[in-house]
Each structure stands twice: as structure tokens, then as C-alpha cells.
Amino acid sequence: MYPPPLTPASPQDFFTEGLWAQLPLPWQAALATAAPPQLAGLLGGPGGPGAAWPLSLLAFAAATRALAFPRGRPGGSPCPPCQSTRLHPLLRRHVKPKKQHEIRRLGKLLQRLTQATGCDRVVDVGAGQGHLSRFLAFGLGLSVTAVEGDGRLAGMAERFDRELLRELGKTGVPANEGPPWCHQTAPCHRPPSLLTPRGPRHVAGRLDPSAPWGEFLLPPDPPGPGPATRNPLGGPGGSEGGQRVLVTGLHACGDLSPALLRHFTRSPAVAAVASVACCYMKLSTPPEHPSSSPGYPLSAWVAKLPGHELSYRAREAACHALEEYAGRLRGESGCLRAHCYRAVLETLIRAANPSKKRPGVQTVKKAHTLSFPQYARLGLPRVGLDPTTISLDSEAVEAMLEQQHKVVAFFSLTLLLAPLVETLILLDRLLYLREQGFQCALVPLFDPRFSPRNLVLVAARTPLGCRVLSGLDEDSSEDEDTGVAEPSGEKQSPPAPSARREPQ
Secondary structure (H helix, E strand, C coil): CCCCHHCCCCCCCCCCCCHHHHHCCCHHHHCCCCCCHHHHHHHHCCCCCCCCCCCHHHHHHHHHHHEEEEEECHHHHHHHCCCCCCHHHHHHCCHHHHHHHHHHHHHHHHHHHHHHHHHEEEEECCCCCCHHHHHHHHHHCEEEEEEEHHHHHHHHHHHHHHHHHHHHHHHHEEEECCCCCCCCCCCCCCCCCCCCCCCEEEEECCECCCCCCHHHHCCCCCCCCCCCCCCCCCCCCCHHHCCCCCEEEEEEEEEHHHHHHHHHHHHEEEEEEEEEEHHHHHCCCCCCCCCCCCCCCCCCHCCCCCCCCHHHHHHCCCCHHHHHHHHHCCCCCCCHHHHHHHHHHHHHHHHHHHCCCCCCCCCCCCCCHHHHHHHHHHHHHHHCHHHHHCCCCCCHHHHHHCCCHHHHHHHHHHCCCHHHHHHHHHHHHHHHHHHHHCCEEEEEECCCCCCCCCCEEEEEECCCCCCHHCCCCHHHHCCCCCCCCCCCCCECCCCCCCCCCCCC
């Protein structure tokens, strides 16, 4: 489907494995003279003039875009989002602008789901510091249970809740009282500046992806300071109190997202699920992780596809931010040289110790502001090598550094495949839900320039109606202060099983 050198090859292997020479000669000639803005145009955005690409390269780029799920229509200001004035100031505390953008958009979707399903109980799995749960509870008046596997993060979320409640207490609003105007069968209508004093309930526990719904939680790791809490969702017949719940996970890492979908299919207590995935490289896959419940593939149809396997490198590539990198290319950012630095460093590491192949080198902060010797002196000790024993300014090193434009061009080509690999993973999840007989859709909810994992998978036990998932971008005023353009809100359904897509 795509040229072998691009995947599972990594740009850090550019010199050690001679990746440039493996590209077709016409591609080499065009890419070697292309300016970064022209490479941005190849990635699908506005680029510099004058690029003359081989037809085979244009066809390859067009095929990757045609086969990938649409990711919305980013527009507006290219600046990162700033503080959202549409969030109450107390809900903006400890929350970065990117996360503010995400919790507002996902909160809007979840509010629609509560209205469509008639239940206002939400379980936020992988809640972290509780930013989404806090917005859903205090901001939208929903009954929220936040589940987090790291006991320390769960404790921090409770501390943030107490801070907010103290501030509300100063205004004379009593705590833990649900607003009379927020009922599970009716939408909540109130100015965005008002908060309900009912906060989320936090539970420290890990999701067991292979256990039945009644055994939803495992002990937290690391453990929290409080006593162990029983499963807040009850057994397979219903949740606490017998009510149904909505389950959500904002950037649920690795196998956590597939686990949410599996538990949704098993438990009639869950009315709907809204899942935003991330960290695809952490997915369990056979035969790397022999398991009866791998994170990929989920669907029987994808499991039968010849060549459906995805290597660790391919799944890692799917996590890259194509839109953000295209912006760096258009601006000819100095950050681009970091890729070349890492590729040169890999050659020095292997020359010094051939057994060290692609060792994990922690990110060197502001690497693009350093000379290569400065960068190498920071990076080599992290893999157990003494930089004083290695020549860092030899002619060979200089010759490699002069090929930075080729490294950048090669990395740009690999990024063309990132949305395609992500599409296969998410298509597998859509088909899994369809195989189980559920309504489902994929919605580009966030601006992909600021939130690269911007696709939310929504599934429900009953038909939702077209209005629930449409027009999520119509309230453009909510981001007027940020310059953030809203995505298209166009929902997508999986293609028919006869339209096979093979990743390799």
C-alpha cells in the first residue's frame, strides 16, 4: 500500500539504515530541493509555490488523504488557544488552554447525550486530575463519578474540588446541593457563568479490560491514601441506585479505550459511550501480547484482513501531530533540526555500542537552540555513554548535519501515514461496535492543530437522532476569544466490509 522505507522505519534510523537511498529516485530529486513550506503543501495544507512533485508522489499523498477519516476543517487564527472566557474562572484553574478547549467541546457532546438518553449520570474513566469531571459536575450540573487508576492523581482531583467548593462557599452557595433546574430528563438552561455546587465523586481504581462489568475495577496503582472503594457502577444489571450511566474517556490511553468499548457492549447499565483515544503504541497486539482481549484488533472483520498487523512503530507514528508539524514547516521553525540531531546521535550511539539500537533518549529541552555538540553531551549520558570519548565535531558528523533538509523531508513523508494508521485503528473499533449491533459514529470534535487526537467515537444502545452529533461547530462564539476554529462536526460511518483497507 505504501513504500516499504516509510514504515516501520523511524527518522532516527535515517543514517544508520540508509533510508534516503531506499526512496524512488524521482522522489529523492524532488524532495532534496523542496523548501519546508513546500513540504507543508504536500502534507495537505497551504504550502510554498514552485514545488514540482513526481506524479507517483502526488498519487501517494492523495491516496493517504482519501483513505483517512476527515479530521475537521481547521481555520481561523494559527495561534494556540488562550484562556476560554466561556469557562467559569474557577473551572479554568490548573487547566491548560488546550484542555479547556477539549473539555468544553466534549462537555457539549455529553450534555446532548444526556438529553437524548434521559440520564444525567456520567462515569469519566481515566479522569486524571478531574478537569473534565469538574466541568461536567460543577459546570453542567451532571452527576459524575471520576475513575482514575493513579491514586495520587485522584487525590489531587479531590483537592482541586475542595478548592473550588471553598471559593463557592465564599459567595454564599451551599455545597453538595443539586440545582432544582437540572433534571435527568430535561436539559439545563442557565448562563455559562453559573456553577452548581454539586461536585464529582472520585474513585481510585484501574479498569480491568478482561473482567466482566461487575468486576469493573482493580486496585489503583500507585494506591491512594483512602480505603478501597467498591465498584461504583454496580453489577451487570445496573449502576448504583439502578440508574443508567454514560461512560466517557478523554484521551484514554492505550488499552483503556478498547476496554471502555468492551464494557459498554457487556453492560446494559451503560446507555452510551463517548471515547477519545490516544497513545496507540501502548495497545496490546498479538503476538506481542498473547491475550484473549487485545487492544487491537477488536473486530472480527479487521482480524481476518491479510496484513492488518500494526507494528509498534506504525502505532507510534499514528500519534504524531500532522497539522502541528505542517505549521512548523510553513514557518520554517528551528525546531525542525531536532530530527536531524536525533538521527546523527543514533549513528554515534551505534558506533560506540552496536548493542544499543534505538535506545530511549529522553527529550532534550529546547534542542533546536543548542549546537549539536551541546545536544550530544546531554543525550549520550542518558544511554550510558561518555561524550568525552566520542568525537562530536568530526567531518562525518558535519556531513550528516548538512543533510537536515533530507531528514525533514523523510519525516514529512512518514507523517502522511499517521492519519491512515489511526483510521485503521478507529475503523476497527467502529466495526467492532457494528458487529455487536450498536449505533456508532466518529466525530472530529476538537481542532486538530491544538488537539491532534481529535476524533471522538460515540456509541449508544438506542438511536440518537441526527441532531445529537450534528452542528457541534455551530456555536462559533465560544472560541471567538481564542481564535480557535471549530471542526466540521461531520460524523462518519465505517465503509462496507467489502472495501478492504490494508495498512501494509
